[in-house]
Amino acid sequence: MAIPSRDVLVLAVGQALSSTVVSLLTSVSSLAGALLAPVPALSTVPVTATVLGTLAMIYPASLIMGRLGRRGGFMVKAAVGVLGGVVCVIGLAAASFAILVAGTFLLGLFSAFSQYYRFAAIDAARTPEERTSAVATVTGAGVIGGIAGPFLGGSLSDTALPYAGAFAALSVVCILLAASQALLSADLGRDDAATTKAGESSGFRMSAGFVRASAICAIGFAVMTLTMNAAPLSLHHGGYAMHASTIVLQTHFALMYLPSLFNTALVARLGLRGLIAAGILANAAGCLLALATAPSLGLYVIELGLSGIGWNFMFNGGTLLLAGTYTAAEKTRAQGLNSLLVYGANVAASLSAGALMAAFDWRVINLVCEPLLLVAVLALWPRAGAARVVKPAG
Secondary structure (H helix, E strand, C coil): CCCCCHHHHHHHHHHHHHHHHHHHHHHHHHHHHHHHCCCHHHCCHHHHHHHHHHHHHHHHHHHHHHHHHHHHHHHHHHHHHHHHHHHHHHHHHCCCHHHHHHHHHHHHHHHHHHCCHHHHHHHHCCCHHHHHHHHHHHHHCHHHHHHHHHHHHHHHCCCCCCCHHHHHHHHHHHHHHHHHHCCCCCCCCCCCHHHHHCCHHHCCCCCHHHHHHHHHHHHHHHHHHHHHHHHHHHHHHCCCCHHHHHHHHHHHHHHHHCCHHHHHHHHHHHCHHHHHHHHHHHHHHHHHHHHHCCCCHHHHHHHHHHHHHHHHHHHHHHHHHHCCCCCCCCHHHHHHHHHHHHHHHHHHHHHHHHHHHHHCCHHHHHHHHHHHHHHHHHHHCCCHHHCCCCCCCC
16 A cells, blocks of 8 residues: 555544544533533533534535635634633633533534545545545544543543633644644645636536435434434443443444554455445444344444444445545535535434434334435445546545
């Protein structure tokens, strides 16, 4: 395998630091909310504010990067992250729930830009053949943040001003992020002005291939979110201690990112559609285990591990499949729309997980996933020739 380009390596560092921020925020935002909320029912409002901030920025983030390039976009992202962390510290120092919520909303804007590292990796690939390895390298770096974020959150939360140390560390990580992303090539991911003036990018019409690839990405994310969010509730209902949930989720997070190390070899052997099919099968196998066997801690570990692998193969494979469905001039709008669809599916799945667990149980969560995976199979079924043939975005 060829040595990754400098831009790919810098993006991998950015992915690692960004996932550190996101996982750190996940570790402490609801706890900080519980500390300051006027009533317990409002303790998750900071989490909701982050979700709304991401949803609000997910499409504009693509437009910003189209104008400024990946370097400029990720620098804007880092600045917003620094500000968000500082605002959260101020909220904690002033014991102001409203200021804390404002800070977590800003961190939601930060998180929106993180959705574009997969596309930036495609931009940074020197040849179309290197796209798979570039995406694998960049997304695989996320495992570092999955470990570092919760560690920082746990280590720096128990201070004289609870959770302020964690949010201060978040701002420091964002400063490091800005320093690293400043090393990216200035024009990486920037819209071609000549093409734009020619009028090619005046609109984007979704092809059947774009819809199918987006459906695969969205379903991969939705199935992962359903199982990930429902598992801790199911374990709690089953009488398991918090430590059990930690083991299950650590396995899940590790297997969301580690399989990226093998994506290039798997695509060479199975093809891109074979990689996606393997992800669908991994997800389906995990769901079937939940339906066919009695719950146990070992089975939760296996099921959530398979969910992580399934997400990796479907999301990375779907992203690479998507790259052949729009022109370079359509890139900004196409990537923004795909990210909006994927994150919208993620939000819907997150809200549905709690509702389904409240009304039913773990088996119903997994039963709901199976028809979604069937839709992914149908989206994968048509051959590439059935899609609109375009010049891949570079």
